[in-house]
Amino acid sequence: DQQVKQNSPSLSVQEGRISILNCDYTNSMFDYFLWYKKYPAEGPTFLISISSIKDKNEDGRFTVFLNKSAKHLSLHIVPSQPGDSAVYFCAASVAGNQFYFGTGTSLTVIP
């Protein structure tokens, strides 16, 4: 049973525009969330995190929003750049234990 879902397998965005990647979870005990980026033939690379005491966290071009009542989080990338083209995974955990990953969204940024 998939506890973390990314319902969009792929997303294409023009360079300079906003990319919005979505993630839904079912376990209300999850209180810590991470986003990872993965290039082919490389391991996932940490991007940004958010804990359940916040509803927004920002780091440069990346912002993560958390809606606890909807059990939904999203990653916004503004402005999108061609180098952002990769697979993005969200991950959720209870107090930083046992991270559960979503299926990933493949982002393509078109120059």
Next chain:
Amino acid sequence: DTEVTQTPKHLVMGMTNKKSLKCEQHMGHRAMYWYKQKAKKPPELMFVYSYEKLSINESVPSRFSPECPNSSLLNLHLHALQPEDSALYLCASSQAVTGYGANVLTFGAGSRLTVL
């Protein structure tokens, strides 16, 4: 050093072979993880070591045997695998298993395993 190094990058083995995957980190992290990832699927947690002791085993078949010889090394011993075990095996480490404030997983590049 902010890397997790995994060897080999690629491994092909028969169902009767015994092989090992290796993982090394020098970041002083005290938790290390094995994940398995199949195509178009998310990474699935297999094992967690905390302070060199096995803390989580996600009901993984005994043909996979983890070992943590010291705080920097993590091995995954493979024996009598099945073709469906073919996957990307990812190692990760983090500062601690509990305490989410600083608990970010740092992943290696993975070992691509093919079982014939």
